Amino acid sequence: MIRAPFRALGHALPWLAAAAGYVLLPEQWPLLASIAIAALFAVSLDLIVGYAGVVTLGHAAFFGTGAYTAGLLAQAGWGEPLSGLLAAAAAAALLGLITAPLVLRTGALAGLMVTLGLGLMLYEAANKAAPITGGADGLQGVEIWPLLGLFRFDLYGQTAYLYSLAVLFLLFLLARLVVASPFGLSLRGIRGNGRRAPALGVPVRARLTAAYALSAAYAGVAGALLAQTNAFVSLEALSFQRSADGLLMLVLGGLGSLYGALLGAAALTLAHHALSEASPIFWQLWLGLALIALALFGRGGLTGLLRRLADAAARRP
Amino acid sequence: MAAAITVLLDGVASGMLLFVLSVGLSVTLGLMNVVNLAHGAFGMVGGYVCVVLLNRAGVPFLPSLAAATLAAAALGWLLERLLYVRIYGRDHLEQVLFSIGLVFVLGAVADFFMGARQQLIQLPDWLSGRVELAGIGLGRYRIFLILVCGAVAVGLHFGLVRTRFGARLRAAVDNGPVARGMGLPVGRIFSLTFALGSGLAGLGGALGVEVLGLDPNFPLKWLVYFLVVVAVGGANSVMGPFAAAILLGVLDVAGKYWVPEVGAFVIYTAMVVLLLARPDGLLARART
Numbered sequence: 001m002i003r004a005p006f007r008a009l010g011h012a013l014p015w016l017a018a019a020a021g022y023v024l025l026p027e028q029w030p031l032l033a034s035i036a037i038a039a040l041f042a043v044s045l046d047l048i049v050g051y052a053g054v055v056t057l058g059h060a061a062f063f064g065t066g067a068y069t070a071g072l073l074a075q076a077g078w079g080e081p082l083s084g085l086l087a088a089a090a091a092a093a094l095l096g097l098i099t100a101p102l103v104l105r106t107g108a109l110a111g112l113m114v115t116l117g118l119g120l121m122l123y124e125a126a127n128k129a130a131p132i133t134g135g136a137d138g139l140q141g142v143e144i145w146p147l148l149g150l151f152r153f154d155l156y157g158q159t160a161y162l163y164s165l166a167v168l169f170l171l172f173l174l175a176r177l178v179v180a181s182p183f184g185l186s187l188r189g190i191r192g193n194g195r196r197a198p199a200l201g202v203p204v205r206a207r208l209t210a211a212y213a214l215s216a217a218y219a220g221v222a223g224a225l226l227a228q229t230n231a232f233v234s235l236e237a238l239s240f241q242r243s244a245d246g247l248l249m250l251v252l253g254g255l256g257s258l259y260g261a262l263l264g265a266a267a268l269t270l271a272h273h274a275l276s277e278a279s280p281i282f283w284q285l286w287l288g289l290a291l292i293a294l295a296l297f298g299r300g301g302l303t304g305l306l307r308r309l310a311d312a313a314a315r316r317p
Numbered sequence: 318m319a320a321a322i323t324v325l326l327d328g329v330a331s332g333m334l335l336f337v338l339s340v341g342l343s344v345t346l347g348l349m350n351v352v353n354l355a356h357g358a359f360g361m362v363g364g365y366v367c368v369v370l371l372n373r374a375g376v377p378f379l380p381s382l383a384a385a386t387l388a389a390a391a392l393g394w395l396l397e398r399l400l401y402v403r404i405y406g407r408d409h410l411e412q413v414l415f416s417i418g419l420v421f422v423l424g425a426v427a428d429f430f431m432g433a434r435q436q437l438i439q440l441p442d443w444l445s446g447r448v449e450l451a452g453i454g455l456g457r458y459r460i461f462l463i464l465v466c467g468a469v470a471v472g473l474h475f476g477l478v479r480t481r482f483g484a485r486l487r488a489a490v491d492n493g494p495v496a497r498g499m500g501l502p503v504g505r506i507f508s509l510t511f512a513l514g515s516g517l518a519g520l521g522g523a524l525g526v527e528v529l530g531l532d533p534n535f536p537l538k539w540l541v542y543f544l545v546v547v548a549v550g551g552a553n554s555v556m557g558p559f560a561a562a563i564l565l566g567v568l569d570v571a572g573k574y575w576v577p578e579v580g581a582f583v584i585y586t587a588m589v590v591l592l593l594a595r596p597d598g599l600l601a602r603a604r605t
Contacts, residue, residue, distance in 0.1 A: 055410045102593055110592050112352065112409060113544055117592065120541055121585040128582060240537065244417050251414055285425035291418025295411045296403055 014262045018165055029157035035269045036164035037225045041242075042249040042261035043168075043175055044218030049247070050256035051179055052211040053191030054103070055112055057243055058119025059219055061099075062092040064126065064238030066220025071139045071233035072132070079145040085167065085224050092220025096213035104208050116240075123238040138234035142227065153229065160229035167225060171218060175258055178214070187211055188256075248287065251294050254303030263302050323455070324574050325567060330459040331528055332566020333466030336559050338521030339543035340473065341393075341514015343558045346547050348490040349507065351405060352412040355419040356518060356543055357536030363389040363519025364531040365427055368436045378441045382523050389519020394512035401511065402504070420536045428533040436531040462524060469517065474555040486510055541581075542569075545588045 021032050041063055048054050066088035073084050099118055103111045126133045134140055146152045153159050178184050190197045190204050197204050227233045236242065245268065253264025276283040294301070342356040363385035370376040370384055396419070404412050444458045477483035488496045489503045497503045522531070529539065545565055550558030565584070572583045 049410065055408075055413065057413065102589070105593065109346075109350065109352065109409065110548065112413070113548055114589055114592050116544070117541065117585050117589040121582065121589065124582045124585055128578065247410070247414065251410070255410075281425050281428050284421050284428070288418040288421030288423075288425060291414045291421065292400070293418075295407075295415035295418065296400070 011259075014259065014266075015169065017266075022161065022165075026156070026158075029161040031269070031273055033157050033161040033164045033229055034226075035266050036161065036168045037222050037229070038245075038249060038269050039262045039265035040164075040168045040171060040222040040225065041219055041246050042253065042265040043172060043258055044215045044222060045246045045250050046255065046258055046261040047175060047179070047218065048211055048215035049250060050260075051184060051191065052187045052208055052215075053194075054208060054212065056103070056115040057112060057240070057247075058115035058117070058122075059215075059246055060238050060240065060242035061119045061122045062096060062216040062219035063223035063226075063242060063246075064122065064235075065095050065216075066092045066223030067227040067233045067237040068126065068133060068139065068223075069220070070224035071142045071227040074142045074144055074228070074231075075139060079143045081144055081147050081163070081228050084144075084228060085221050088220045088224030088227075089217040090220075092223070093213045093217035096216025097209065100209040100212040103212065104205060119238070119240060119243060123235065123240070126238055127235055133233075133235075136235060138232055139227075140232070142231045142233065144228045144231055153231070157229070164225050164229060167221065171221065172258065172262075175218070179258065183207065183210070248291055248294075250301075252290070252301050254301035257303050260301055260303040267302065320574075324571050326455055326459050326463075328567030328570035329563055330456075330462040330466075330566070331570055332563035333463055333470070334521055334525050334528060335542055335546055335566055336562035337466045337469050337517050338525065338539070339518075339546040339562065340470075340555065340558055341511070341516075341518050342543050343547045343550060344490075344510055344514050346544075349405065351401070352409050353401075353416050354413060354540060355416040355423070355536065356514075357539050358420050358423040359389045359393055359515040359518040360522030360525070360539070361423065361427060361531065361533070361535040362392055362522065363516075364436070364522035364526050364535065365431060366519070367523035368431075368438055368526060368531065371438050378444070382520060385523035386516045386520040389522070390512045390516025393515020393518075394508060397508045397511040397515075402508075405507075424533040424536065431533070433533055436526060438526050440527060458527060462528070465524065466521075469520070470555060470559050477555055482506075482509075541585060541588060545584065545591070548588065549591050 018032070018036070021028070025032065041059075044062075045056075045059055048056060048059075069088040069091040070084040073079075073087055078084070102118070103114050105111070127135055129135070130137075144153055147159055147163055179187075186197070186202045186207050189200065189202060190207060194204065223237055226237065249264035249268045250261055251264070252268055253262065254260030271286070272283060275286055338360050339356070341359070342353060345351045345353045345356065366388045367381045367385040370381040371378060376384070400415070400419075404415050440458060444461055447456055448460075449455075477486065485496075485501050485506055488499075489501055489506045493503050522535070525531070529535075542565060546558050546562045549565070550561030565587075568587065569584055572579065576583075
């Protein structure tokens with residue numbers, strides 16, 4: 001067992017690191033903001049993959065929906081950031097509610113293919129709807145108003161980082177509450193044994209649909225953050241690569257703990273930053289090798305590794 | 318009228334090509350329940366082997382095709398023995414991660430050695446140009462594709478239905494534990510089948526350089542098409558995926574010819590709708 005003070009420190013550690021990053025690395029604020037956004041996306045995936053056990057290959061659909069919702073709102077002349085986030089969350093959740101029956105209807109394998117197909121459909125639709133989305137050129141002319149009417153989004157990324165971090169923190173707390181609630185426990189029950197859960201009186205389909213929509217809303221908020229802090233939306237927000245990156249972050253950090261999502265997002269974004277400067281091919285190679293190694297040998301990702309280390313340290317007299 | 322026949326022929330030819338590329342996947346994904354998103358990578362490897370032999374070493378076209386098939390089969394066999402056996406029976410998330418990782422690694426390797434650009438090949442004279450039949454020009458290479466891929470389909474069908482290996486494969490897939498109990502070497506049957514499927518993908522990739530293109534993005538670009546063939550065609554026969562591939566090829570070519578502004582959207586929509594309507598495949602036998 002790990003003693004209580006250490007446990008509390010463990011919970012605070014990611015946020016202490018984020019605060020330290022703000023103070024110590026002012027020239028890296030944009031990078032830190034992108035970590036916070038990636039972390040929110042990974043948390044969103046953790047809710048549906050890690051807790052509910054529904055594997056998806058098309059989660060970027062919700063990220064992109066949120067990004068385009070916030071971007072189009074701002075382009076149309078409503079650049080208020082917080083209401084933009086809410087609109088993005090609502091749009092993504094709506095898409096989640098519509099698509100959840102399609103994904104959950106068939107078996108696990110066909111459902112996986114459906115998520116992939118839906119994600120690609122949306123990408124192709126955004127690509128072809130160039131008059132609205134800007135197509136391959138991206139959405140131009142996004143103007144975001146100052147946050148709360150006070151803080152302008154500056155070139156150094158100060159507002160962007162603090163804003164993204166605050167949203168991540170609040171939504172992370174909310175997610176902790178959700179997964180500890182009876183709702184969250186029933187999700188874990190469904191993942192553990194999908195046939196026994198209905199026998200215990202758990203409405204499986206309704207719970208999974210709710211989890212899917214919640215996870216979609218989270219991804220939509222992450223996408224909206226990206227759109228608002230960059231004042232730009234590209235097709236990349238909807239790409240298969242983004243879905244795959246999210247899954248990798250999650251599995252690298254460790255499924256089903258929410259902290260793993262934070263850790264994996266930070267590790268992967270930093271690695272991407274460091275390696276892709278050398279060469280994009282190297283990045284792709286290392287990413288691929290990491291995925292293979294994780295799939296074959298990864299047990300619980302980085303958080304699993306930390307937990308095993310902590311257990312070993314605790315056992316030593 | 319002439320345009321319609323040309324589109325039909327092109328569609329059938331590219332459908333046949335899709336069949337050869339994806340029939341191996343219908344075994345791994347459909348029968349063995351392994352989410353192998355890296356199947357297209359074997360096609361890509363076959364394509365590059367063909368391009369290198371043809372353009373740099375000056376080997377004639379047909380031996381290059383054979384070499385591409387063998388190289389992809391050998392790679393498939395090696396990877397199956399070393400890596401894929403470890404992910405049989407694991408959960409889908411691990412299989413997805415593993416196979417995406419494999420796509421990224423092979424794509425990066427191809428990018429490193431061959432560059433990111435589209436590869437081009439020079440077809441031999443006897444395959445280029447057109448023949449006139451009743452006033453309609455038909456591409457010689459399209460006819461060649463239909464003949465080769467059709468022969469592969471017929472061979473596979475009779476191989477699966479008539480030969481001892483086919484019978485063993487069907488037994489191993491229908492009920493692995495019982496087949497093993499009856500003394501069938503299930504592991505070896507699967508790895509031979511995997512190698513065969515990879516080799517056919519390599520052949521398809523090599524044949525497809527001229528039709529589908531070839532670059533390091535090939536496995537992901539065509540992944541959805543392979544998945545559609547498997548999902549729509551079902552996995553119980555050779556003819557199901559064959560019919561699905563032809564249908565897909567004709568739809569795809571017709572869509573690109575007559576409504577280019579809609580593009581690939583048609584195919585993705587068709588995939589989702591068909592998956593929802595018939596999750597076990599169009600020609601799947603009724604579940605008992």
